[in-house]
Amino acid sequence: MELSQKSLEALNLQVKIEADASHQYLATAAWLENQPGLDGVTEFFYKQSQEEREHMTRFMHYIAMRKGKAIIPALAQPKTEFANLKEVFQLFLNNEQEVTKSINQWVGLALNEGDYIKFQFWQWYLKEQLEEENQASKMLNELSMIGDNRAALYSFDKDIMNVREKVAEDTSAELNHK
Numbered sequence: 001m002e003l004s005q006k007s008l009e010a011l012n013l014q015v016k017i018e019a020d021a022s023h024q025y026l027a028t029a030a031w032l033e034n035q036p037g038l039d040g041v042t043e044f045f046y047k048q049s050q051e052e053r054e055h056m057t058r059f060m061h062y063i064a065m066r067k068g069k070a071i072i073p074a075l076a077q078p079k080t081e082f083a084n085l086k087e088v089f090q091l092f093l094n095n096e097q098e099v100t101k102s103i104n105q106w107v108g109l110a111l112n113e114g115d116y117i118k119f120q121f122w123q124w125y126l127k128e129q130l131e132e133e134n135q136a137s138k139m140l141n142e143l144s145m146i147g148d149n150r151a152a153l154y155s156f157d158k159d160i161m162n163v164r165e166k167v168a169e170d171t172s173a174e175l176n177h178k
């Protein structure tokens, strides 16, 4: 089943959105790596950047499988300076909320076109977005509670990759009614 022109454009726009997200998180990781004592958060954003790139290539493979042509976009200039960690995670949350909005819109398009194969393809991304928004919100809440407490910030940094996994597992369990 060939993609409609509208769907092809939507998928290619999403390729760009994922590429920009990957680039932004890479720039975030670069800033974090220059801050003292934030090895865990740095690793988090390198990993996040890598995942967004995988999301992008997943779209590209899907476009090719549906006999379309993926377009590699020019990247937007990412934000490279941050005032503090809260700003880092606020940007993460805002960005993921925008990505979710965009994906929701494409899910609607797939349904309107009666393209249930594509509708099914999008489901994985919806779950991923829920997971990432949950991670960003949880981390922002924790940072609000931590405030200027350096010992708590040390633990936050040490524990962040475990929290990341835990939120992902909890989101999957919630969706699967476990």
Ligand code: OFO
Pocket (backbone or CB within 6 Å): 018, 021, 051, 052, 055, 095, 096, 099, 128, 129, 132
């Ligand atoms: Fe691509 O997962 Fe979020 O943005």
